Amino acid sequence: MMRNVLECDVVIVGGGPVGVTLAVLLAQRGVSVIVAEKAPEIHPLPRAAHIDHEGMRVLQEAGVAQQAMRTSRRGDRYDFINAKGDVLLSFEAGERIAPGGWPSGNMIHQPSIEAHLREALAKRDPSALRSQWEATGFQDTETGVVVQVATPEGNREVHARYLVGADGARSTVRRAHDIEFDDLGFEEQWLVVDAIVHDFDRMPKFIMQVCDPVRPTTCSLMGEGRHRWEFMIKPGETAEELSEDESIAGLLEPWKVDGAVSLERKAVYTFRARIAREWRKGHVLLIGDAAHQTPPFAGQGLCSGLRDAANLAWKLTAIVRDGAPDSVLDTYQPEREPNVRATIEMAIMMGRTVCITDPVAAAERDRQMIAARAAGQSPDGSFNFPPIDRGLILAGAPGAGQYFAQPCAGESGSLKLDDVLGAGAWLITRTPAAPVDGLVTVTLDDPRVAAFRDALERELAIHKAEAVLVRPDRYIFGTGNAGELSKAWSALLTPQARVAA
Ligand SMILES: Cc1cc2nc3c(=O)[nH]c(=O)nc-3n(C[C@H](O)[C@H](O)[C@H](O)COP(=O)(O)OP(=O)(O)OC[C@H]3O[C@@H](n4cnc5c(N)ncnc54)[C@H](O)[C@@H]3O)c2cc1C
CATH class of the missing domain: 3.40.30 (Glutaredoxin)
Structure with a gap:
């Protein structure tokens, strides 16, 4: 007979890439973990296409970086260009090793990375991931948490010291704990189209944001034999009409890839910028998209979630395995939020650059950005993430809080x-x-x-x-x-x- 009550050190609600990464890092350290994931399978829709060098270093620790490298590609560069092809912004890509010890822009296929992560977790603990387990409620008690879960075999309870909400943008955990968002004021609807590539010779070799007011467009390399286009849905258009196969064929026409690709998946997303006000409340922590959402223009949503996982994994371990004080978790948000805020602000800047549909405003943008580049005042080159300036660091010591590059x-x-x-x-x-x-x-x-x-x-x-x-x-x-x-x-x-x- 199945037991209705299970116990573990940490229960993670949400088996997306961030929840599973945290689970792997905890399991590797001997912390007992249960991941409740409501879906039966890995989410199939097109999402992350890029993981940066720091994200790859987290995957390295989780034991999946080699697989990620084998199935990913590097673009020559990441450029924002206007309708005439002038470069407005240009970011580093290519094979050069960045501070995390990996190339800066690794173009991936998110479901493949998630599959590697799930395999790594199963190797550590085959029963950690529970698919079709939907968390329906929880109580935060004096000593820990009690989580109610609906499963195909009936209702269960998980008793744990900590609950981590890794349940994505619509997080049940965040809402049930009455945690509000700070809205950073960005909202745009885009159509995302993933295609299987049959002829790579005919595909663009770099990642680009086409800042054309007629149709702001993203063109992105991906891993596992795929390529992506994203098209802004302009004022007056509907998601339904733009998503029709005929419309997509028209949108792809200027790219001259007929016969070189076949459409795999399409989805419409509203890109938002939001940060939860509390990332830790009692024995409950939020991580990944449950804690913050960014427009995808900097390719940083998942990367930020991976950094959250790396930050929390050792702190939770220090507490539940080694007896460190619970107050260590109070450093999680102060350490991570400034970093996340900076990446979201960068993504908003990029989004505001590309999402201009008024031709006069676009011409003025072009003029200003081209002049800024010529004067060496453009915010391009490589992304610089801010260091930790308070938390669990030795305040005042030279270098405290800086990222330690991997030789x-x-x-x-x-x-x-x-x-x-x-x-x-x-x-x-x-x-x-x-x-x-x-x-x-x-x-x-x-x-x-x-x-x-x-x-x-x-x-x-x-x-x-x-x-x-x-x-x-x-x-x-x-x-x-x-x-x-x-x-x-x-x-x-x-x-x-x-x-x-
Ligand atoms: C078009 C697009 C492009 C993107 N490009 C990039 C990119 O290039 N680089 C990048 O770094 N990021 C990118 N992102 C963002 C990235 O996809 C997300 O940040 C990432 O998926 C977040 O992972 P997560 O594990 O936090 O949440 P999710 O992947 O959303 O996973 C949450 C999981 O929780 C489960 N769940 C929800 N509620 C419950 C419940 N009550 N009980 C149990 N399970 C539950 C869900 O089923 C889901 O599996 C992109 C996103 C989009 C939409």
Whole structure:
């Protein structure tokens, strides 16, 4: 007979890419986890096409980066062009390795990445993901959460220390917990069309936003043999009429890909920019699209969710496995929200650039942006994500809160520091330091890091430091004296610690 009550450390509502990534990272660390996913299968509609270098590093930790690389492609560049082909903005793409240790723009097929993540979770814990389990309600108690779930076998309850709402933009968890959105004021309807490619020679080689007021259009490379076009639905048009196969054929006509592609899927989305006001309330946390939504122009929705997962995984582990204080979770939103806000503001800027349908306004935009590029004042090049400026970092220490780049060596950068040192926090030091529980301690002359020595030397030199302590999500806790760093780190994670956000 099936038990009606199940227990685990963390219950995750939503088995989309962000919920499953968090589940993998928790399961890898020995935290017991149940993922309740209402759908029977992976969501099939077209969504993320791009994962950046930081997102790839999170997938690397989850053990799926190699599969993601095998099925993804790199575009030569990401350009915003006007109707005449003049470049208004241009962002880095290509094969060059970016700070996360992977190329900056990896063009993917989201359902394939989700399948790899689910396989990785099943390898760790075959019963963690429960499909066709719909969370219908929960109670946040003094000691944890009780979640009600409707399953094909009847109603169940899951008792856990924490509940993570990874249940997407319409999050039941967020609404049931009365958490409002901060609306950043962007709303546009677009038609998204994914096509299977039969002849790659006839396809564009770079990603582009065509800022043509007649039809603002996105043209994007994808993984797994696909290509994407997105078309803005203009004022006065309806989603239904534009989505008809005949209309789509007309929209694709200027691309001259007849016979080179066949239409796979289409969907209409309203692109919005919203951030939940509370990402942590009692024993409940929000992550991914449940916590924030961005227009897709910067390709950052999923990437932001992956960063959330990396931030929460080690903190939840520190609490439920190692006895760190619950207040560690108060640092989650203050650390992540400024980063998410910056990426959404970038996406809104891009969206406002491309979504202009008035020809006079478009001509003025072109004039201003071309002049800004000529004067070297354009916000293009590469994305810069803001560092963590408060939370679980050693305030005042040089470099604290900055992203710790992943050094790579070997052929095409295939030897990566994270694979060598493994999960957890690292203390990288010039001089030997006493080992500390839960901290990977390594000196620069350790043979394991010989291939990365120059990069690590440079990192220490930048901060004029003897040592750097890197958090498990690869942000710098602090730099300075090795003994003092490890003492400060351990003190913050002891049960008696008081962690201020
Ligand atoms: C057109 C488009 C293009 C995009 N392009 C990019 C891009 O290039 N790069 C990028 O990084 N991002 C992109 N995104 C965003 C990206 O797709 C999302 O950010 C990502 O899917 C969010 O993942 P998630 O796991 O948070 O939520 P979701 O993928 O929405 O998953 C939520 C899951 O929760 C489940 N669920 C909901 N309610 C319940 C419940 N009560 N009980 C149990 N389960 C429940 C749902 O069935 C779903 O499986 C794009 C999005 C769109 C629409």
